[in-house]
Amino acid sequence: ALDHVGLPAIIRPSFTMGGTGGGIAYNRAEFYEIVQSGLDASPTTEVLIEESVLGWKEYEMEVVRDKADNCIIVCSIENIDPMGVHTGDSITVAPALTLTDKEYQMMRNASIAVLREIGVETGGSNVQFAVNPADGRLVVIEMNPRVSRSSALASKATGFPIAKIAAKLAVGYTLDELENDITGGATPASFEPSIDYVVTKIPRFAFEKFPGAEPVLTTAMKSVGEVMAIGRTFQESLQKALRGLETGLTGLDEIEIPGLGSANHADDRNAIRAALGTPTPDRLRMVAQAIRMGTSLEDVHAMCKIDPWFLEQIAGIVAMEARIREHGIPEDAVNLRMLKAMGFSDARLASLTKTDAEVIQKAREKLDVHPVYKRIDTCAAEFASPTAYMYSTYEVPFAGALANEAQVSSRKKVVILGGGPNRIGQG
Structure with a gap:
């Protein structure tokens, strides 16, 4: 072999x-x-x-099929980490952000063909692909003919209840016979979800609990939990997810690259190459740190194989951080809202300007810069949705008005406090 x-x-x-x-x-x-x-x-x-397909791009398709051979793609998922890291340990985004429509349609057709060939007559399945960025070669690397870990992420990301629909399909219903509860029955379950936001999932690790364990990510899953964040842009959802890990991060915080600081420029470059070339829980922060130090995006890509589009987004955050350090926070609402729309928290802005988060909060409130709430409705606001599944965002005004989709009422409220991402020793 x-x-x-x-x-x-x-x-x-x-x-x-x-x-x-x-x-x-x-x-x-x-x-x-x-x-x-x-x-x-x-x-x-x-x-x-x-x-070996190390360094290739990794994608997932969440597919649902019924007994009449109706198939829908609930969600496409893209791994930011290249092949070589278990998908459960990878930072992922939904929908896939670096596919052309032609590539997406090829992957969609291949996913459905896989379900038919395997014989999944009803229910949800997850099909994973690797794509060679050099020549576009597409290979199927895994297929789960069941509701999986990725199914839970796709359901949460889109609002489409995969497990519930799969159970009804198993007893004989077809997708067109089932209503989409999110839209109040305005669309059937055969209506593929449309996403007008970006979801980022970041795994949570607990290597500090295992001093002898090597914090290197491989094809064997090592994370103990994960966090999911939603934003209007990738930059916003990424920074929200980093904060949601509950590890003390306020965003793409600075990090020390091991081995740096020698008098020899070649040694420093080798240290950066080692840090970016080794899959670790902090690699994305290492990437941001390398960009802060002046490493070109071409060199960063060659070292870590992360798609250039994601690197450009990270570079945009780093460039804005430098601008904030030099000029402070904007004194007008438009530019401050733009910073918030990029995912900068009050705490991160305070860190960059060497002040307190309360100072930033007061300045923001003075300028009337507040978040609005957007509805997750599976149809990108094409149909009215009665479901109160929402996310907050600092959207930049469009056509002169902020669209706040929250319907404030005088009814009694209930606050449910979540425990954050799973971790060892929680509770």
């Missing part, structure tokens, strides 16, 4: 969850060690030996 596939090789045990027992082998010694581990972990004593 090794002679046929070559090195590096991907070893994947059969019937294990989260990639347990698998890994990436870069030499023969690692190959034999990981294969043995995989055979021990697999209940059927089987492993798959696959070609």
Whole structure:
């Protein structure tokens, strides 16, 4: 198998969850060690030996099919981290942001073809793809013929109740017979969700609880929880998600790159290459730090293989941070609202201007800069939605008015406090 596939090789045990027992082998010694581990972990004593697609782009399609062969794509998901990191440990966004429409349609058709070939007659399935950014080659890397971890993310991201719909399809309904509860029955379940916002998922790790564990991400899942944030732009949802991790971050906070500070420029460059080339929980902050230090986006991309579009978005945040440090926060509502629309929290602005969050909050309130609430309705506001599933955003005014979709009433309110992302020792 090794002679046929070559090195590096991907070893994947059969019937294990989260990639347990698998890994990436870069030499023969690692190959034999990981294969043995995989055979021990697999209940059927089987492993798959696959070609390496390290550095390729990774996408997921959440598909629902009924007995009449009606198929819909509930949500497309894009991994910011390139192939080589388990999708449960990757930072992901929905919808996919770097696909052309032609590429999306090819992936959509391939997803539906996979369900038909596997024989998923009803219900939801998750199909994962790898795309070679050099030549566009598309390969199917995994298919889960069930409601999965990604299904939960897709349901939360779109408001489409995949598990509920799948249960009704299993007893004989078809998609066109079921109503979409989110739109109050204005659309059937066969109506593919439309998303006019960006969802970012960031995993939460607990390596501090395991001093002997190596904080390097591989094909075996290591995260213990995750956080999901919603914003009108990728920059906003990314910074909201980073804060939601509850690790003390206020955004793309500064981070020290190990090995920097030598007198030799080549040594510093090697340190940056090592930090960006190694998948770790803090790699995105390492990327931002490298950009702060003047590393070109071309070099950053060559080191980490993250798509240039995401790097440009991060560079935009870094450039705005530098501007805030130099000039302080804007004194007019339009520019301050623009900063808030990029996802900058009061705490982050306070950190950049060396002041307190309360000072920023008072300045914001003085200029009447407040968040508005947008509705998650599966149809991008094409139809009225009675469902109170909302997210806050500091949207820049369009046509002179802010569209606040929250319907304030005098009814009694209930506040439910969430526990944040799962972690070890919570409670």
